[in-house]
Amino acid sequence: MSDALGFTCSHCGDHHTQLPVGYSTAAPDIWEPRFETDPDSMLSPDQCVIRGRHFFIRGLIKIPVIGGEDIFSSGVWVSLSKDNFARAREVWNAEGCEAEKPYFGWFSTELALCSESTTDLKTNAHTRPVGTRPFIELEPTDQPLAVEQRKGITHDRVREIATAVLRPA
Secondary structure, eight states, X not given: OBSTTOEEOTTTOOEXXXXXXXXXXXXXXXXXXXXXXXXXOEEXXXXXXXXXXXXXXXXXXXXXXXXXXXXXXXXXXXXEOHHHHHHHHHHTTSTTGGGSOOEEEEEOOOOXXXXXXXXXXXXXXXXXXXXXXXXXXXXXXSSHHHHHHHHOBOHHHHHHHHHHHHSOO
């Protein structure tokens, strides 16, 4: 969290002394509570299987914050092929897993604060050392989130995201 960039929330009126630079989603967009009782489905903090046909891992999309050293990160889900998911699970807790080649996947988290849909963007999931979530790299396109990942976002954009995410329901 960035200390020097506190902000006053336009929704609650409170001044927050730290500007959050990270958020996360609990499950892929297509996850539904009814899958909890499905024997062919599972949801953990890092991996998800739906009906034995759809396979996901959670990783981090990282976006540099312009004019500082902060990195904005968001915990997001990407779908993998069955084979890539099996391989990712096989090496998930293995020393040296960061040497794996990236796994192709599809972005499976709709980030409502983006001006265009983020679902089904092409990604590469890069494994990192044990205990560290994979880095999610978006295909370099003109899609706004992909541009932000390459070029960074301003502190004002981070405040905009924080205000929207932290506002009371």
